[in-house]
Amino acid sequence: MQIGFFDSGIGGLTVLAEAIRRLPDKDFLYMADTLHVPYGTKPKEDVKQYIFKSVGKMMEQGIDALVVACNTATSIAIADLRDRYSLPIVGMEPAVKPAVEMNLATGKRVLVFATPLTLQLPKYYALVSRVDEKGIVDSLPLPELVHYCEALQFDRDVMADYFLRKLSGYDLNEYGIIVLGCTHYPFYKDILRSILPAHIEIVDGNVGTVKRLSALVSRFGITGRGGSGQVRFMCTGGEPAYIDKMQTALAMLLERES
Structure with missing residues (x-):
């Protein structure tokens, strides 16, 4: 097969x-x-x-x-x-449903990383509308990240700086889970774990x-x-x-x- x-x-x-x-x-x-x-x-x-x-x-x-x-x-x-x-x-599809289910008991929010096009499509909007009754899901487009991945840019310092800049407007204490909503993004799990607060889980589909x-x-x-x-x-x-x-x-x- x-x-x-x-x-x-x-x-x-x-x-x-x-x-x-x-x-x-x-x-x-x-x-x-x-x-x-x-x-x-x-x-x-x-x-x-x-x-x-x-x-x-x-x-x-x-x-x-x-x-x-x-x-x-x-x-x-x-x-x-x-x-x-x-x-x-x-x-x-982005693992929004399991992330929401995991976070409901904690009172924490969910942050979804995805490409701009994914976040603009009706399928994503319908998914979030269906599972996010409490309004705890936020979305962050990362248009540059696929380019970095395709270039095999996995330098820890370079990519840590990139993620920290993208997350600078978020209070990470409010979040319990980050969803990696693009299949390129799990390449960066280890780097994300090194910069995120210990209480934040990282999930993908x-x-x-x-x-x-x-x-x-x-x-x-x-x-x-x-x-x-x-x-x-x-x-x-x-x-x-x-x-x-x-x-x-x-x-x-x-x-x-x-």
């Missing part, structure tokens, strides 16, 4: 790493839309076209299931992708997404199609250097969690 993972860049590798740990007997194909990364600052209709072109190339490779490992792409195209293709398709993937492929009756744990990489720009970057970033993630 070959499971496809799609993102605009390397962010979806944070979801793929979780899948490799939980589903070690599957094969994986990872596609990055390097011609158009980042999505979060581009017009919605343009992004939808990019997504369908990339997913079409993945279908030609014979994938049995698809993870849209990008919150922005999920918000824009997941319903249309499911209409077009009959295989299991799993999307991402990766574990929940992989659990949904596992349940969905079981429901479709394709769990018996084993694999060898192989990971293949593709990118729309076809750059060998970007393939190398994805391999390096994935190895870093797997080593960090081992």
